[in-house]
Amino acid sequence: MNLPKIKHVRAFTVRGGGADYHDQGEGHWIDDHIATPMSRYPEYRQSRQSFGINVLGTLVVEIEAEDGTIGFAVTTGGEPAAFIVEKHLARFLEGRSPTDYEKIWDQMYFSTQYYGRKGLVVNAISGVDLALWDLLGKLRQEPVYHMLGGAVRDELQFYATGARPDVARELGFIGGKMPLHHGPAEGVEGLKKNIAELADMRAKCGPDFWLMWDCWMALDVDYATRLAIAAHEYGLKWIEEAISPDDYWGYQQLKRNVPKGMLVTTGEHEATRWGFRMLLEMDCCDIIQPDVGWCGGVTELLKISALADAHGKMVVPHGSSVYSYHFVITRHNSPFAEFLMMHPGPTEVVPMFHPQLIGEPVPENGRLKASALDAPGFGVELNREIAMHRPYSH
Ligand SMILES: C[C@H](O)[C@H](O)CC(=O)C(=O)O
Numbered sequence: 052m053n054l055p056k057i058k059h060v061r062a063f064t065v066r067g068g069g070a071d072y073h074d075q076g077e078g079h080w081i082d083d084h085i086a087t088p089m090s091r092y093p094e095y096r097q098s099r100q101s102f103g104i105n106v107l108g109t110l111v112v113e114i115e116a117e118d119g120t121i122g123f124a125v126t127t128g129g130e131p132a133a134f135i136v137e138k139h140l141a142r143f144l145e146g147r148s149p150t151d152y153e154k155i156w157d158q159m160y161f162s163t164q165y166y167g168r169k170g171l172v173v174n175a176i177s178g179v180d181l182a183l184w185d186l187l188g189k190l191r192q193e194p195v196y197h198m199l200g201g202a203v204r205d206e207l208q209f210y211a212t213g214a215r216p217d218v219a220r221e222l223g224f225i226g227g228k229m230p231l232h233h234g235p236a237e238g239v240e241g242l243k244k245n246i247a248e249l250a251d252m253r254a255k256c257g258p259d260f261w262l263m264w265d266c267w268m269a270l271d272v273d274y275a276t277r278l279a280i281a282a283h284e285y286g287l288k289w290i291e292e293a294i295s296p297d298d299y300w301g302y303q304q305l306k307r308n309v310p311k312g313m314l315v316t317t318g319e320h321e322a323t324r325w326g327f328r329m330l331l332e333m334d335c336c337d338i339i340q341p342d343v344g345w346c347g348g349v350t351e352l353l354k355i356s357a358l359a360d361a362h363g364k365m366v367v368p369h370g371s372s373v374y375s376y377h378f379v380i381t382r383h384n385s386p387f388a389e390f391l392m393m394h395p396g397p398t399e400v401v402p403m404f405h406p407q408l409i410g411e412p413v414p415e416n417g418r419l420k421a422s423a424l425d426a427p428g429f430g431v432e433l434n435r436e437i438a439m440h441r442p443y444s445h
């Protein structure tokens with residue numbers, strides 16, 4: 052079957068929430084004294100926005116086919132990513148068939164390799180790749196998860212990320228991942244406060260509910276080891292992204308140091324099959340957590356996931372709403388998914404990428420039926436009432 056060719060690629064920026072989920076208003080749990088690598092500077096300790104966590108904003112990529120069908124995706128990257136999409140990547144799509152996603156990915160990656168490889172450039176590539184899969188699904192009238200091989204189970208199960216695992220438990224989630232509030236610069240006192248918070252949550256959630264810590268790259272191996280050992284008594288299930296994503300050697304050591312039964316997870320700021328190959332071959336962690344909007348898109352996630360499978364590791368993607376769900380439902384080594392609680396409390400389930408997506412499904416009682424994904428592409432529409440800006444064109 053000959054599908055219409057790609058006519059035009061456009062990139063927009065949007066401010067406020069959505070795919071740039073750290074861009075929230077005051078009083079939100081996601082910006083309340085969370086430990087980060089910048090916490091060593093007291094002036095940047097209270098708020099992540101103070102050091103610019105939300106400086107980029109959302110990138111929206113639209114790909115229009117010759118018949119007028121539009122695929123789109125949202126990720127982070129904002130204006131600099133919009134420049135890369137319009138001025139560099141668009142040339143590898145326009146005039147091509149949307150079925151050529153392998154060649155398109157290869158050309159996007161290798162043409163930018165001299166200034167890219169990870170971070171912002173791969174965010175931009177991911178946004179284009181996701182928009183391409185969305186377009187392909189819309190042209191074929193198929194959900195992306197069908198094109199990835201179909202569902203291997205009837206529903207998705209979720210753990211929730213937020214400051215209130217006790218509420219997440221009541222809402223039906225299988226676990227709660229909390230932000231770590233105090234980093235090494237806050238000394239033994241900070242470490243004790245962290246443990247007291249965990250102990251309090253364990254008391255509120257009972258003995259069996261999964262409790263995890265997201266350390267957002269804030270620690271060093273020594274602190275992470277001491278934290279993990281002290282947390283063992285309170286049944287911490289995993290310690291996430293404890294140290295810098297560049298420190299593969301540190302992760303290898305940490306995985307050896309943590310108490311038996313506690314998992315080490317990482318990878319949300321890692322990209323491509325080559326980055327994940329380091330994590331897997333060096334045995335840095337138990338679960339890898341690629342973000343499909345940051346690691347290279349679905350085309351690359353399939354390769355990362357196959358590599359993880361061969362190493363006997365789970366793939367539990369970071370956040371990313373529908374872009375993750377269509378992948379997780381198709382893979383045996385992705386047995387559950389993350390739901391990032393974007394309610395400020397967070398005491399209610401609200402769509403993760405609100406207000407940018409229309410029709411974004413959310414878990415009910417911590418679950419989502421595969422049939423909730425049964426619409427062409429990623430099954431969502433772009434909310435055209437939000438203020439979108441197209442800073443560059445070609
Ligand atoms: C809660 C974390 O600091 C971060 O904002 C989100 C994240 O890393 C995750 O969902 O995982």
Ligand SMILES: [Mg+2]
Pocket residue numbers: 265267291292319369
């Ligand atoms: Mg995380």
